[in-house]
Amino acid sequence: MKMKAAAFTNKMILVRGGGDLATGVIHKLHQSGYQVLILECDRPSAIRRHVAFCEAVYDGTAEVEGVVCRRITENDIRTQCRKCWAQGEIPLLTDTHGKHIRELEPEAVIDAILAKKNLGTRISDAPLVIGIGPGFTAAGDCHFVIETQRGEHLGEVIREGSAIPNTGIPGNIGGYTVERLLKASADGIMHPVARIGDVVKKGQIVARCGDEPVYARLHGIVRGMLQEGVPVKKRIEDRRCGCKDRGKNFVIRFRIKHERSETELRKQSILSIKQNKKVVRTTYLSILFMVKYKKVWAEYLPQ
Numbered sequence: 001m002k003m004k005a006a007a008f009t010n011k012m013i014l015v016r017g018g019g020d021l022a023t024g025v026i027h028k029l030h031q032s033g034y035q036v037l038i039l040e041c042d043r044p045s046a047i048r049r050h051v052a053f054c055e056a057v058y059d060g061t062a063e064v065e066g067v068v069c070r071r072i073t074e075n076d077i078r079t080q081c082r083k084c085w086a087q088g089e090i091p092l093l094t095d096t097h098g099k100h101i102r103e104l105e106p107e108a109v110i111d112a113i114l115a116k117k118n119l120g121t122r123i124s125d126a127p128l129v130i131g132i133g134p135g136f137t138a139a140g141d142c143h144f145v146i147e148t149q150r151g152e153h154l155g156e157v158i159r160e161g162s163a164i165p166n167t168g169i170p171g172n173i174g175g176y177t178v179e180r181l182l183k184a185s186a187d188g189i190m191h192p193v194a195r196i197g198d199v200v201k202k203g204q205i206v207a208r209c210g211d212e213p214v215y216a217r218l219h220g221i222v223r224g225m226l227q228e229g230v231p232v233k234k235r236i237e238d239r240r241c242g243c244k245d246r247g248k249n250f251v252i253r254f255r256i257k258h259e260r261s262e263t264e265l266r267k268q269s270i271l272s273i274k275q276n277k278k279v280v281r282t283t284y285l286s287i288l289f290m291v292k293y294k295k296v297w298a299e300y301l302p303q
Contacts, residue, residue, distance in 0.1 A: 011107035012037050012081065016098060016121065018054030018069070019046040020224075021132070021148070022112030024280040026053060026090060027067055035085050037077075037104070038069065041096040047224035050196060056092045058227065077104065101125050110283060111136065114148070116166040130283060134163045146283050179217040184232040186212035191228060198222045 012035045015026050022038075029036050044054035053069035055062035062069045069090040072080040077093060077100060084091040093100065098120055101109060108128040111121040117135040123142050131141070133148040138158045145158040153164065184190075188210020194200050200216045207214040207225065209232050226232065 012104065013108045013110065014039060014101060014104065014106035014126070015110045015112055017111065017113035018044065018052060018092060019112070019114060020048040020051045021114060023051060023053045023064055025110060025112055025283045027064060028280050030067055030090055035081070036090050037081055038090060038092040039095040039098055040092055042094045045226060045230065047226060049224060049227065053090065053092060057094060111142065132283065134166045137162050182206065182214050182217065184209045184234055185214045186210045187233045188212070190226045190230045190232050192225050194222050196222050196225055
């Protein structure tokens with residue numbers, strides 16, 4: 001059951017980034033009655049596009065599990081936000097560098113860009129600032145960090161220090177790591193051949209980068225893919241910080257095909273935002289207790 005907007009606070013919760021994990025956090029906060037505004041870059045490169053609110057940058061709107069995200073403009077941001085919230089929608093503003101954060105005076109800022117580095121979020125941006133994943137220092141550039149590395153520490157609230165550094169190697173699933181992520185084969189424009197949800201075989205052409213084909217490296221199901229027409233490079237510079245980053249270097253993500261029917265595989269191909277439920281729940285509870293009770297929920301856990 002949806003709760004009435006602004007059930008806990010009449011101030012906005014601002015989330016930087018609208019990828020799949022960020023979408024899980026945003027969705028949970030929205031369903032719990034918070035007024036959320038998303039800040040995104042002008043050309044987001046989420047691979048799991050079917051479960052990412054950042055798709056609204058390209059299409060104007062994006063819907064995930066019954067919740068609509070709508071892109072707004074820089075003209076009278078507050079009025080447009082209130083209109084979206086009144087309609088039960090989530091506004092999204094393209095603001096790559098977060099230049100509007102200070103003027104909007106949010107109750108909390110969540111940096112969920114997952115760039116593996118801090119792209120400009122400061123502890124002074126709001127009364128509560130949370131960084132998700134590596135690249136942040138709790139009690140330094142944010143108040144708290146949420147661990148995103150798979151394993152026993154996933155979802156932990158870090159009050160001092162940083163999350164586990166990025167290894168650059170995808171998690172091991174079924175004995176596969178780097179095979180599950182396909183890189184751009186050449187500089188050029190992304191042209192998908194397969195679609196999200198397709199079952200493909202090792203060696204099959206699944207996309208083209210410019211004129212160069214991209215081949216599947218395992219037998220599996222396409223879990224995510226960049227949009228048609230997105231410029232890709234073997235190595236790119238992140239335009240938000242001018243640093244080398246993997247960014248649109250990765251163009252396709254796979255789910256391993258086990259001994260199940262293709263019907264079952266297709267049902268699982270549209271990712272649930274609940275996959276990262278531990279991170280989502282932790283971030284949500286931190287916001288809830290800090291905003292409503294002016295305390296941090298982690299303090300209530302047994303030490």
